[in-house]
Amino acid sequence: MHEVVEKHAPHLLQEPDRLVLLSDRQKGLLEGVERIFPDSPHGYCLRHLEDNFHREFKNVELKSLLWKAARALTEDDFNKALDGMKTINPRSVPWLLSHANPEHWAELYFKGRRYGHLTSNIAESLNAWLLPAREMPILPLLERIRQQLMEWFSARRQIDANATGIVVSKVGKQIQTLVNDRARRYKFLQSTNALFEVRSKETLCEYIVNFDTQSCSCREWQATGVPCGHALAIIIGYFRQDPQTYAKKFYTLEAFRNTYAMPIVHPRNDDFYQPLRLQYARSPTPPDDEDSESSIESSAESSAEPDTLLPPNARRPPGRPKKRRIRSKSGEGNRRIQRCSRCRQMGHSKRTCREAI
Numbered sequence: 001m002h003e004v005v006e007k008h009a010p011h012l013l014q015e016p017d018r019l020v021l022l023s024d025r026q027k028g029l030l031e032g033v034e035r036i037f038p039d040s041p042h043g044y045c046l047r048h049l050e051d052n053f054h055r056e057f058k059n060v061e062l063k064s065l066l067w068k069a070a071r072a073l074t075e076d077d078f079n080k081a082l083d084g085m086k087t088i089n090p091r092s093v094p095w096l097l098s099h100a101n102p103e104h105w106a107e108l109y110f111k112g113r114r115y116g117h118l119t120s121n122i123a124e125s126l127n128a129w130l131l132p133a134r135e136m137p138i139l140p141l142l143e144r145i146r147q148q149l150m151e152w153f154s155a156r157r158q159i160d161a162n163a164t165g166i167v168v169s170k171v172g173k174q175i176q177t178l179v180n181d182r183a184r185r186y187k188f189l190q191s192t193n194a195l196f197e198v199r200s201k202e203t204l205c206e207y208i209v210n211f212d213t214q215s216c217s218c219r220e221w222q223a224t225g226v227p228c229g230h231a232l233a234i235i236i237g238y239f240r241q242d243p244q245t246y247a248k249k250f251y252t253l254e255a256f257r258n259t260y261a262m263p264i265v266h267p268r269n270d271d272f273y274q275p276l277r278l279q280y281a282r283s284p285t286p287p288d289d290e291d292s293e294s295s296i297e298s299s300a301e302s303s304a305e306p307d308t309l310l311p312p313n314a315r316r317p318p319g320r321p322k323k324r325r326i327r328s329k330s331g332e333g334n335r336r337i338q339r340c341s342r343c344r345q346m347g348h349s350k351r352t353c354r355e356a357i
Helices: 002-008 027-036 046-056 060-071 075-088 092-099 121-133 138-158 169-181 220-224 229-239 253-259 289-303
Strands: 021-023 042-044 186-190 195-200 206-210
Touching: 021 027, 027 042, 042 046, 046 060, 046 092, 060 075, 075 092, 121 138, 169 229, 186 229, 195 229, 206 229
Parallel strands: 021 042
Antiparallel strands: 186 195, 195 206
């Protein structure tokens, strides 16, 4: 994988913390990323971490607080979520911090930029779609993948095909909502041409916005790649510019369209307008005896069947073949959450209930 990135995207390896990897925290991946990509931040899929956490402490509120801690953009919000965990179960926070360093799953301490992607749902959805195709032989499997990619690319070319502006419509609506609901309520003071101080009348909090680094002390601009309400207040009130120009480049319509610009075509995409070329033409003069013998041998060799790839001689394992992939301990499917009929709380049953009534 390192060779592929080095060949096609070497700029990702030249800058520390530029390439971000997101995985389900398997042991092999943990060791491999640390060895092959030592300078790349490694994010843990929060969905898999949530499963492990809930398996140890069966409480729905703990799961909700875990997501709040992961999305927290201030230290106060992060500590508030952890304090809530301690109130529910004093062992939960020590267990969580010992099994997963917050540098790998909490947005506040993560060294790289995930731009809101806290899970590996993209890979999981692709795995789910591949389940029927995995039963096919290798060539039909590859053809099914190619055809599905053609369908996806064709559908995505139609998205925002008639959109106007700079960024995709979803991000454009998000920016407009922030301008209407938040940006117009803030007051700002200028320190330099790039450094500003923003004050909220409602919360009486102060925020520092730096346009040189495209950052804000609320950390929302850095986390999402979209200007926060504090930055938008300055963009429309001082610079008087289009706020969409301050969003990350990968949100632009040009970048989105370039992603699906290259077509996926059939491997036999020949020029059918041209006539076929005759590959074996009859010789106008009869060949000599020696030449005829060699030609017979060569024709026999050419008519021989080529080497074929045979399946491995493997013994079929006992039992019914598995249709779904083998999930890791951190990737088990969703299970029904029990409600105790004694205390009416979630996460346990009456048989194991220890709550006071």
